[in-house]
Amino acid sequence: MTSSTRSLGNGDSLKLHQHMVDRLKRSGHIRNSRLEEAYRAVPRHLFLPAAPLEEIYRNQPIVIKNEKEEIISTSTQPGTMAISLALLQVKPGQRVLEIGTGSGYNAALLAHLVGESGQVVTIDLDENLVQNARKNLAEAGFERVEVVCADGSFGCPTSAPFDRIISTAAVTDIFPAWQEQLHSEGQLLLPFSLGGPQILVAFQAIDSYFVSSSVFVCDYMSLSGDNSRFEQVWQLGSQPGLNLIAEESLDIDADTIYNWLNEPSHDYPTSVEVTIEEIMQGLRYWLALQGKGWCILNAKDDIARSNIVPELYQANSQNYVSITMGRVGRESLSVLMRHTNKSASYQDSFELGIRNFGFDQTLAIELVNQIEAWDKAGRPLVRGLRVRAFKNEDDRAFDPHALILERHWNRFLLDHPSFQIIS
Numbered sequence: 001m002t003s004s005t006r007s008l009g010n011g012d013s014l015k016l017h018q019h020m021v022d023r024l025k026r027s028g029h030i031r032n033s034r035l036e037e038a039y040r041a042v043p044r045h046l047f048l049p050a051a052p053l054e055e056i057y058r059n060q061p062i063v064i065k066n067e068k069e070e071i072i073s074t075s076t077q078p079g080t081m082a083i084s085l086a087l088l089q090v091k092p093g094q095r096v097l098e099i100g101t102g103s104g105y106n107a108a109l110l111a112h113l114v115g116e117s118g119q120v121v122t123i124d125l126d127e128n129l130v131q132n133a134r135k136n137l138a139e140a141g142f143e144r145v146e147v148v149c150a151d152g153s154f155g156c157p158t159s160a161p162f163d164r165i166i167s168t169a170a171v172t173d174i175f176p177a178w179q180e181q182l183h184s185e186g187q188l189l190l191p192f193s194l195g196g197p198q199i200l201v202a203f204q205a206i207d208s209y210f211v212s213s214s215v216f217v218c219d220y221m222s223l224s225g226d227n228s229r230f231e232q233v234w235q236l237g238s239q240p241g242l243n244l245i246a247e248e249s250l251d252i253d254a255d256t257i258y259n260w261l262n263e264p265s266h267d268y269p270t271s272v273e274v275t276i277e278e279i280m281q282g283l284r285y286w287l288a289l290q291g292k293g294w295c296i297l298n299a300k301d302d303i304a305r306s307n308i309v310p311e312l313y314q315a316n317s318q319n320y321v322s323i324t325m326g327r328v329g330r331e332s333l334s335v336l337m338r339h340t341n342k343s344a345s346y347q348d349s350f351e352l353g354i355r356n357f358g359f360d361q362t363l364a365i366e367l368v369n370q371i372e373a374w375d376k377a378g379r380p381l382v383r384g385l386r387v388r389a390f391k392n393e394d395d396r397a398f399d400p401h402a403l404i405l406e407r408h409w410n411r412f413l414l415d416h417p418s419f420q421i422i423s
Contacts, residue, residue, distance in 0.1 A: 016057035017043050020078060023059065029079040035086055038112040039078070046140040047105040047133075048075060064103050065129060073129055074221060075103045076168060087202040087214050088164050088189045090114055095161070097181065098122040099152035100168035100223065104133030108142045110166075116144075121159045123148040125224050152223060155181045162186060169223035170198050173407040174210065174389055187213075191220040192387070192412075193231070194405070195247050196294030196325070197284050201387050209394065212387040217281055236261065241303040246295035246328055260333055260357035261308050268354040268364050269339050272375045276313050276346045279336070282381040284325060286374045287367065289403055289414065293327040297335055310337035310355045313346075327367060332358030334367050380416055388413040 021039045024030045030039060045056045048064065055062060059079045065072040076084075085106075090096060092115040098107050101124035111120045122145060124130050130149040137145045148156055152167070153175045160181035170191040182188060188203040188210065200218035203210040222231070232250075236242040236258040244257060274283065288294040299309040304322035312335075315321035326335030339353030352371060356364035374380070389410045390397035397404070402415040 013043065013045050013053050013057075016053055017045070020044070020057040020059070024079055024082055027059075027079065029059075029082040031086060034113065035082060038085075038109045039082065041112055042105070042108045042140070044075075044078065044105055047103040047108070047136045049136075062103075064132075065126070071221070073102055073126065075105055076220070080218065081106055081109070083216060084166065084168075084189060084200065085109060085113065087200070087216070088166055088187060090164055093117040094163040095119045095159070096121070096164045096166065097156055097159070097162040098166050098168065099155075099178075100124060101129055101133045101147060102168060103129075104136040104140075104142075104145070104147070106168060107133070107145050107147075108137060108140055111137075111142045111145050119144075119146070119159070121146045121148060121156050121162075123150055123152045123156055125149070125151050153177065157181060165189070167191065167223065168220065170218075170220040171223050173409050174203075176409055179391075191218045193222070194285065194288050194294075195292070196231070196288040196296070199285070199382055199385065199387070203387075203389065209391070209396065210389040212385075215383060215385045215387060217382055239303070241300040242298075242308065244295055244297050244328065244333075247292065250293060250328065251330065252328060257328070257333055257357075263357070266356045266361065266364070267337070267339070268356065268368050270352045270354065270368050270371045272352050272371050273349045274352045275349050278379060279312070279352075281383075282379055283371065283374055285382045285385070286380065287327070287370055290370050291327065291366070293329050293363075294325070295328045295333070295335075296323065296325045297333070298323045310335060311342075312336050312338065326354070327363050329360070329363055331360035332356055332363050334363040336367075385414060385416050 030036050045053055048056050048062050051062050059077050061077045062075040063071055064075055090110060090113040094114050096110050096114060101122040107120055107122040114120060127149050130147055134147040155177035161183050162181055163183050163186050165178050165182050165188045167190040170193045172193045182205060184205060186205050190201060191198045192201045198218050198220060200216040201212045202214040204213050231245050232248045234244045234252060234254040236244055236254055297309055299322045301320050304320050309322045310324055311322040312324040315323055324335040334354050334356045337353045337355045339351040341350035354364045354367050389412050392411050397411040399413050402413040405412040
């Protein structure tokens with residue numbers, strides 16, 4: 001690596017940096033020597049000059065831009081970044097396109113992995129982020145990284161083709177430009193939104209379609225740009241702090257939902273004991289794939305303390321944020337709740353329940369049945385999921401045993417060896 005022209009910091013920063021890498025090795029996030037070498041060679045604090053060192057070298061995301069309390073961009077937590085880089089299988093001399101520049105830290109790690117003979121192009125729509133990342137990369141000794149300000153959904157045709165394309169923001173489809181600019185045997189890595197929860201998918205290009213080689217749990221911000229299609233956030237009530245996140249296509253009246261939340265509700269036990277870890281690694285995907293209307297309901301600080309939202313888990317945040325998830329429709333909102341052991345930790349079990357808001361009980365009963373079906377199926381995890389992506393006009397895009405997701409440019413087929421997805 002080219003030596004940095006910015007100060008590497010004092011002994012504390014160097015020690016914190018190396019200790020972070022040691023922890024990522026012990027936790028299994030870093031599993032090969034090339035990735036370890038890159039992490040040890042590229043200090044994260046060079047790309048986050050405004051953040052405290054102790055926070056920078058924890059395995060946590062760092063907000064790098066927000067506007068009016070809305071987070072615009074973050075630096076992904078180093079452990080998640082390491083998993084992504086390992087899945088991408090970057091080799092020396094390759095050409096890599098990164099969608100979503102952020103602070104430039106991930107681009108620097110990529111540049112270290114491809115070496116002097118390779119090339120990294122990183123693209124972001126936010127001009128301020130691009131300027132800061134370009135400065136960070138130059139001062140950290142990575143001037144050779146090409147930083148482009150543009151809509152990432154169009155890729156970078158002037159620098160194509162690429163051996164690897166990685167998106168650091170969640171998408172609901174594979175954009176045509178990415179397919180056109182990827183080598184015929186290239187690899188694509190992206191956080192893919194299932195209309196609610198996301199999966200990190202490593203796609204291999206095979207015979208003009210894509211098939212997943214690995215699938216992991218993830219939670220990324222959505223890609224910005226005119227061609228992006230994402231979930232929508234509804235503020236519930238007149239005061240900020242109570243939000244519903246759901247599919248953009250849903251016909252939802254925020255005032256009606258807010259009224260439901262302030263009216264008597266009805267709880268349904270499931271007799272299924274779970275942990276938050278099992279919900280996040282498996283159950284939420286099972287439920288989200290069974291029908292439309294998957295949603296996340298969250299409340300912040302004083303609104304959260306009022307218990308208007310039945311807390312399933314708390315966000316990893318400086319603020320107190322209570323979160324649950326479920327399904328919303330025209331007549332009701334049904335969400336998961338802790339029916340017993342409400343103080344259980346992430347790995348402690350509790351009986352899962354459903355709280356129904358609104359007059360119709362259909363969604364609640366469906367959720368109870370689907371949770372019991374997940375339990376009987378052996379509690380499958382998302383890692384066993386297979387994802388195939390075909391262009392919409394491709395006649396091969398059919399499988400009677402798979403769930404088919406119709407998107408704008410592609411048809412995605414999802415199947416799992418442990419269960420048959422109900423379409």
